[in-house]
Amino acid sequence: MTQTIDHAEAKQLMQASLDGELDAMTQLRFDAHMAACPRCSADYASLKALSAAIRAQATRYTAPAELRAALAKALPIDAAEPSKPSNVVPFHRRWLGPAGAGFAVGAALAASLAIMIDTHSADDMLAAGIVTAHVRALQPGHLTDVQVSDQHQVKPWFDGKIDFAPAVKELSDQGFDLVGGRLDYIDGQEAAVIVYRRKLHMIDLFVTHTRHGGGHPDSLPAAHATPSGYNVVRWSDNGQDYWAISDLNRNELGDFAKAWLGR
Amino acid sequence: MGPDTDTARFAEMAMPHFDAAYNLARWLTRDPADASDVVQEAMLRALRFFGSFRGGGSAKSWLLAIVRNTAIDWMRANRPSQIAPPPADDGDPLENIADQGDDPEAALIRASNRQQLDRLIADLPPEFRECLVLRELEELSYKEIAAVTGVPLGTVMSRLSRARLLLQRALVRENAQ
Numbered sequence: 001m002t003q004t005i006d007h008a009e010a011k012q013l014m015q016a017s018l019d020g021e022l023d024a025m026t027q028l029r030f031d032a033h034m035a036a037c038p039r040c041s042a043d044y045a046s047l048k049a050l051s052a053a054i055r056a057q058a059t060r061y062t063a064p065a066e067l068r069a070a071l072a073k074a075l076p077i078d079a080a081e082p083s084k085p086s087n088v089v090p091f092h093r094r095w096l097g098p099a100g101a102g103f104a105v106g107a108a109l110a111a112s113l114a115i116m117i118d119t120h121s122a123d124d125m126l127a128a129g130i131v132t133a134h135v136r137a138l139q140p141g142h143l144t145d146v147q148v149s150d151q152h153q154v155k156p157w158f159d160g161k162i163d164f165a166p167a168v169k170e171l172s173d174q175g176f177d178l179v180g181g182r183l184d185y186i187d188g189q190e191a192a193v194i195v196y197r198r199k200l201h202m203i204d205l206f207v208t209h210t211r212h213g214g215g216h217p218d219s220l221p222a223a224h225a226t227p228s229g230y231n232v233v234r235w236s237d238n239g240q241d242y243w244a245i246s247d248l249n250r251n252e253l254g255d256f257a258k259a260w261l262g263r
Numbered sequence: 264m265g266p267d268t269d270t271a272r273f274a275e276m277a278m279p280h281f282d283a284a285y286n287l288a289r290w291l292t293r294d295p296a297d298a299s300d301v302v303q304e305a306m307l308r309a310l311r312f313f314g315s316f317r318g319g320g321s322a323k324s325w326l327l328a329i330v331r332n333t334a335i336d337w338m339r340a341n342r343p344s345q346i347a348p349p350p351a352d353d354g355d356p357l358e359n360i361a362d363q364g365d366d367p368e369a370a371l372i373r374a375s376n377r378q379q380l381d382r383l384i385a386d387l388p389p390e391f392r393e394c395l396v397l398r399e400l401e402e403l404s405y406k407e408i409a410a411v412t413g414v415p416l417g418t419v420m421s422r423l424s425r426a427r428l429l430l431q432r433a434l435v436r437e438n439a440q
Contacts, residue, residue, distance in 0.1 A: 061289040
């Protein structure tokens with residue numbers, strides 16, 4: 001942390017920082033150089049603008065409904081009867097087998113999110129529960145029990161519903177809008193869930209009594225991906241455990257944790 | 264474990280990533296009909312190889328690697344004229360980014376629109392395009408992109424840098440006019 005970095009190294013690290021691939025220490029050193037160097041920080045601003053423009057504007061193509069339907073119909077048939085090695089013939093015909101053996105795409109989707117979590121440790125169990133709860137909450141109408149955009153409405157709502165007082169923070173000036181809150185039940189204990197939004201991405205912040213102890217964290221928490229593709233970041237603060245989960249990229253979810261911790 | 268259970272397990276694994284599979288195929292082939300063909304073939308291959316998927320690494324990268332390889336085979340067989348040799352590496356792209364200017368450049372980049380970005384990304388050499396799409400649109404980590412594309416981590420980083428550099432230059436050039 002004491003070692004500073006120079007221009008050349010900053011340039012080398014720029015892409016990795018943008019992509020959330022730096023370890024915490026290197027990230028801090030990189031940030032320190034950016035704060036002190038207008039030229040590098042202008043370059044970094046361009047790079048960030050490009051990434052933001054691509055993410056906001058470039059087309060994410062979605063599979064046509066016919067293709068999805070054809071797949072649903074075809075899968076069980078092809079499973080019983082392995083297909084021939086691929087060649088240049090168009091594949092459409094192969095998919096038009098007898099109907100009736102389809103599967104429920106929605107159910108499969110929800111189930112896979114829960115199943116694919118590795119359940120080795122208590123934390124993993126908790127993570128699995130949180131992913132499941134997050135997915136459940138994303139179903140229409142389930143996201144929030146109290147829907148407001150003001151911390152003074154969310155915080156009192158939890159009073160008397162749970163036996164601890166979760167901190168509800170207003171972070172909209174940092175790009176995270178408060179959407180509301182709800183109660184959930186994670187791995188055998190009650191959790192307060194505070195819901196934020198970043199553009200189109202929902203962030204569920206689960207708050208429970210701590211099982212790790214400890215006060216304000218010394219190191220910045222890092223976001224990591226769950227096997228189901230959601231990103232998770234956890235920290236403990238003031239006797240409570242926090243888990244933020246979202247389909248937001250790791251970098252921005254890390255920013256959320258930083259914003260929450262006031263750094 | 265019977266075939267039905269296998270298929271159900273496969274569906275559970277693959278369906279959440281079906282749009283990602285299509286998106287990658289669509290960007291690699293640059294054509295909706297070609298993308299549909301590639302995705303169908305890729306799903307059949309994936310199902311056939313499902314036995315070799317042991318849950319190590321992410322399901323998304325596993326599936327996208329198959330989509331990617333299927334797309335390349337498909338393009339070789341059906342669109343050979345579009346397969347170009349990988350572009351020569353003309354030095355460290357990071358060297359070049361730095362000297363291009365200050366905040367006005369960021370403003371020019373922000374002035375981009377969907378149509379322009381789609382066109383410029385589609386025009387990137389395929390090796391650069393796939394890294395960019397996997398990173399920016401599918402939000403895979405470097406490690407996952409390396410797993411999908413089958414190239415070393417360093418190559419992923421340099422291709423991604425070059426893709427961004429080319430896009431940055433093109434956007435600045437077009438939007439400055």
